[in-house]
Amino acid sequence: MILKRYIPIAIVAIFGSLTLSAWFIDNETIETFANDDATQFFDIIAAFAVFLGALNLLKLQFIKFIKKQKGWQYSAISILSFFFAFIIGFFIRGAYFVDDKVFFTQEAALESIIILDVSKEQQEEPYKVQENSFKNLSDAKDFAIKQNLITPVDWGAHVQKNGSLFQWMFKYIFSPLSATMFALLAFFVASASFRAFRARNFEASLLLLAGIIIMIGRVPAGGLISSWMVMYLIVLVSGLYIHYLKKKNNVTIIFTLAGFILVTIAGMITGWPIDKPSIFYLPLLQEWIYLVPNAAGSTAILMGIGLGIVVTSLRYIFGLEKSYLGE
Amino acid sequence: MIRNLENLIIKIGDVDRRVIFVLIGLAVLIPLLTPVSLPIRETPTTVKFYEGIEEIPKGSKVLVSFDYGPSTRPEIHPMNVAVLRHMLRNEHKVYISCLWPDGIYMALDALEDISDEFSLKEYEDYVLLGYRPGAEAVIKGLASDLRKVYTVDANGKFIDDIEMMNNVKNLNDFAYIYSGSAGYPGTFEWVKYGGDPTGVRMSSGTTSVQVNEVIPYVRSGQLIGLLAGMPGAAEYEKLVESPGIAIKGMAAQSFAHIVIVVFIIFGNIAFFLKQKKERKYSK
Amino acid sequence: MTLSAMIGAWIAVFLTLSIFSYLYKDNPFYKIAEHVFVGVSAAYVAAISFWTQIYPNLLGRLFPKDGPLSFTGLEFDFNHSFNILYVFPLLLGLMMILSVFQKFNWMARWGIAYTVAIAAGLKAFGYLNSNVLNQVSASVVSLFGENLPFFNISGDSVFNNIVLLLGTISSLMYFYFSKEQRGNFGKLTRVGIYFLMISFGASFGFAVMGRISLLVGRFRELIAYSEPSYNYSTIWLLFLIIAFLFYHSIREKESNT
Numbered sequence: 001m002i003l004k005r006y007i008p009i010a011i012v013a014i015f016g017s018l019t020l021s022a023w024f025i026d027n028e029t030i031e032t033f034a035n036d037d038a039t040q041f042f043d044i045i046a047a048f049a050v051f052l053g054a055l056n057l058l059k060l061q062f063i064k065f066i067k068k069q070k071g072w073q074y075s076a077i078s079i080l081s082f083f084f085a086f087i088i089g090f091f092i093r094g095a096y097f098v099d100d101k102v103f104f105t106q107e108a109a110l111e112s113i114i115i116l117d118v119s120k121e122q123q124e125e126p127y128k129v130q131e132n133s134f135k136n137l138s139d140a141k142d143f144a145i146k147q148n149l150i151t152p153v154d155w156g157a158h159v160q161k162n163g164s165l166f167q168w169m170f171k172y173i174f175s176p177l178s179a180t181m182f183a184l185l186a187f188f189v190a191s192a193s194f195r196a197f198r199a200r201n202f203e204a205s206l207l208l209l210a211g212i213i214i215m216i217g218r219v220p221a222g223g224l225i226s227s228w229m230v231m232y233l234i235v236l237v238s239g240l241y242i243h244y245l246k247k248k249n250n251v252t253i254i255f256t257l258a259g260f261i262l263v264t265i266a267g268m269i270t271g272w273p274i275d276k277p278s279i280f281y282l283p284l285l286q287e288w289i290y291l292v293p294n295a296a297g298s299t300a301i302l303m304g305i306g307l308g309i310v311v312t313s314l315r316y317i318f319g320l321e322k323s324y325l326g327e
Numbered sequence: 328m329i330r331n332l333e334n335l336i337i338k339i340g341d342v343d344r345r346v347i348f349v350l351i352g353l354a355v356l357i358p359l360l361t362p363v364s365l366p367i368r369e370t371p372t373t374v375k376f377y378e379g380i381e382e383i384p385k386g387s388k389v390l391v392s393f394d395y396g397p398s399t400r401p402e403i404h405p406m407n408v409a410v411l412r413h414m415l416r417n418e419h420k421v422y423i424s425c426l427w428p429d430g431i432y433m434a435l436d437a438l439e440d441i442s443d444e445f446s447l448k449e450y451e452d453y454v455l456l457g458y459r460p461g462a463e464a465v466i467k468g469l470a471s472d473l474r475k476v477y478t479v480d481a482n483g484k485f486i487d488d489i490e491m492m493n494n495v496k497n498l499n500d501f502a503y504i505y506s507g508s509a510g511y512p513g514t515f516e517w518v519k520y521g522g523d524p525t526g527v528r529m530s531s532g533t534t535s536v537q538v539n540e541v542i543p544y545v546r547s548g549q550l551i552g553l554l555a556g557m558p559g560a561a562e563y564e565k566l567v568e569s570p571g572i573a574i575k576g577m578a579a580q581s582f583a584h585i586v587i588v589v590f591i592i593f594g595n596i597a598f599f600l601k602q603k604k605e606r607k608y609s610k
Numbered sequence: 611m612t613l614s615a616m617i618g619a620w621i622a623v624f625l626t627l628s629i630f631s632y633l634y635k636d637n638p639f640y641k642i643a644e645h646v647f648v649g650v651s652a653a654y655v656a657a658i659s660f661w662t663q664i665y666p667n668l669l670g671r672l673f674p675k676d677g678p679l680s681f682t683g684l685e686f687d688f689n690h691s692f693n694i695l696y697v698f699p700l701l702l703g704l705m706m707i708l709s710v711f712q713k714f715n716w717m718a719r720w721g722i723a724y725t726v727a728i729a730a731g732l733k734a735f736g737y738l739n740s741n742v743l744n745q746v747s748a749s750v751v752s753l754f755g756e757n758l759p760f761f762n763i764s765g766d767s768v769f770n771n772i773v774l775l776l777g778t779i780s781s782l783m784y785f786y787f788s789k790e791q792r793g794n795f796g797k798l799t800r801v802g803i804y805f806l807m808i809s810f811g812a813s814f815g816f817a818v819m820g821r822i823s824l825l826v827g828r829f830r831e832l833i834a835y836s837e838p839s840y841n842y843s844t845i846w847l848l849f850l851i852i853a854f855l856f857y858h859s860i861r862e863k864e865s866n867t
Binding site for chain 1 (some may be wrong): 614617618619621622623625626629630632633641642643644645646647648649650651652653654655656657658659660661662663664665666667668693695696698699700702703704706707709710716718719720721722723724725726727728729730731732733734735737738740741742745746748749763764770773774775776777778781782784785802803804805806807808809810811812814815816817818819821822824825827828831
C-alpha cells in the first residue's frame, strides 16, 4: 500500500509543490533544481515512457501472434517492422561520410574510394586508394580506414543526420504512412459535409454559415466572388424564406424582383467594384468573423480551459485527484 | 417536373459515400495536374507576422522551432522555409530546435531547400540544436539554461565548442522566437513557458485546425501575427516574394473548398426535401 | 537517381496507396500498411528518445569522462560532470520498464506520479498566466478611445470592441452552470451560445481547410513519383492495387453466393 499508493501521492505533492513554488520563490537552489534538473528528470522519464509504450505494443502483438488470434498474420508484420526499425535505430550507424557524400554502410563507402585498375601497369597491385596501390582488397580497405578517409557518424547523431539509413527509413516508410493516415480524413470530412451536417435549428445554421464563409473567404477563389453576387444570393434566399413564410407567389415575386432591381441600380451607380460593399465581400467578411465574434468565443473557451487546468493541477498536487493511480 | 427534380435530389442525397470520395479526390487532383494561378490576398494576421519579423534589428539571434512532422508537412513546411528565407535575408543568426522527433528531418529538409540560395554554412549562419523530448519541460529548461537541455547539437558537437553559441545562455538572449507548430507540444507551450515568462517577442505558424484556438493569443499581443495553415503559408510566400508549394496548392485548395460547400448546401436541400416528403406522407 | 531512392519511392507509393485503398473498404493492403506503421513508429520514436535524451543527458551525467563510475568501462563524453541526483530518474525509468511484467505493474506509478507532478506544477502557473490573466488583461480595452471609427470591417472600431466584450462575457457566462440559465441571465447565455456557435463554425471551416491541405500534399507527392525518373511507380502500383481489389471483391461475391 505504501509503495503502490502513498509514495506516488507523496511524489506528486512534493515535486508538484516544488515546481509550482519555483515560479514564485526567489531562491537560487530551488530555481535551479526546478528549472533545470527537475525538468531534465521529466524529460528522461518521458523517454523511458516511450520505451514502455513500445514494449507494451510488442507484448500485445506477440500474444496475438503466439495464440494465433484473429489477424495474427498482421501482428507478425508489426513485429517484423518493429525489429527492422529497431535494428536500424540501435545497431546500424547507417551513415559513413566520404567528403560530402553519405553511404549507408562502411562497405559502400569503401567501394567508392577503392578503385580497381586492371590495366597492364597495375596487374600486380590493382587496388588503388588515392595515390596508393595495393595487391589485396583487404589491404586497401585497411589503409582507407586507418587514414580516416571514411568518417562514420557519431552514435546519437546517426538518428538526426541527413542521408543516413535512419533518415531513409523515416522518409520512405514512416513519413508516407503518417502523412497519408491524416490525409484520409479529408475524404471523411467531405463525406460528413454531405451526409451529416444539417442545419436543423438556428444555432446549427449559424455554425454552418460561419464555416462556409470562412472556407470560401480564406482561399483565393473567395476573392474572385464579387460582393454583388453575394447580395443577389441574399435576395434569392430571402425570397425563398418569404415564400416559405407567406406561401404567396405574388408576394415572393414582388419581393425578389424589387431586391434584384435595387441591387442592380446600386451596382450600376457604384460601377460594380468587386469588394464593395465590403460587408458582402467574402474575404473581408471572413476576416471580421474570424477576428471579432469568433475571437470572442475562442477567448472565452481559452479562459475556461485555463481555469479548469489550474484547478485540476492544484487538485493533483493536493492529492485530491488520484486518477494516475488508476483510482 | 418539380416533383421529379425533388425526387432526383433526394436520390442523390443518399448516394454511396465512395462517390463522394471520388469527387473530392478529383476536386484536388485536377487543379494539381492542370495548374491554375489565383490571386493571393494577404490577411491582417499574416501581414502583422511579416512586419513583426521586419522589425527585428538586423543580425539578431532568432530561435526557430520545428514542431511538426510529416503528417502536417504540407501546411507548416512551406511557411517554415519562407520564414528561414526571411530571417536569412535579414542576416539574422538562426538557431533551430525541435520539440517533435520528426522535426529534425523537417529542419534538415528546409535547410536543404534554401542551402544553395544563401550558401549556408553551419555554425556561421545557423546552428541545428536538434530534438529533445519533454515538451514544456524543454522550453522551461531553455528559458533557464540552454546548456542543461542541449549539451551537444544535432551533429554531436559540444555546444560550448560552437562559436555562435557564445553569449547564448537562455531564451532571453534571443531577439525573437518562432514556432512552426502542428499541435502538442507547440505554440501554446512556447507562449506559456517561452514567450510570456521571458517577454521575448514571438510568433507562430500553425495548422489550420489550431488556428482558431490560437487567435486569442494574437489578439492579446502574446503572438505577433500568425501564419494560418497552407493559405497563410501562401500569403507569406507572396510577401517574402518566394513563390513555393503553398501558392501552387491554392488552386486545389480553393476548388476543394467550393466542392465541399456545394456538398453541404446540396446535402441540406436533400435533407429538407426528404423531411417535407415524409411529413406529407405521414399526414 | 540512386538505387536506395528508387526502392524508397516504390515503397512510399505502395504504402500511400495501400492506406488510400481503405476508402474502397477494409482490405489486406490497408491492414499491412497499418501494421507496418504501428511497428515502425514505435521503434522510431524509441530510437529517437534514447539517442537524443537518455544517451547524452542521463548516461552522460552518470558515466561522464573520468567520472567516479568510469571504472565500469562506461564513459560518455558530453561535457557533463558527474551528478548523483540523476540516479533518481534512472531508477524511476527502470521501474517504468519493469512494469511491463504483470507482477511489477505498480512500479510505473512512481514515474507517472513524477511526470504528473512536474506537468501540474508547470501548467498551474502557465495556464493561469497566459490563458487567464493575459487574456483578461487583453479583453479590458478602451471601447471608445483613440478616435476610433464606429464601424470598420477590417480594423479596430467601437462596434468591434463592443462585440468582442459582449461575446467574451456572454460566452464565459454560458459556462457558469451553478445558476439556472433563465430570465435575463438566460438571454445573456443564449447570446453566448450564438458566439460559441460562430466559433465552432469557424473551427469547422479551418478543420476542413487543414484536411484538404494534407490531401493536397499527398497527391502532390504521388504525382511526383509518377514521373519517368521513378519508372512511373504511382501508375503501376495503382493499377496493381485496383486489379487486386477488383479480383478480391469478385471472389468475395462468389463465395457469398
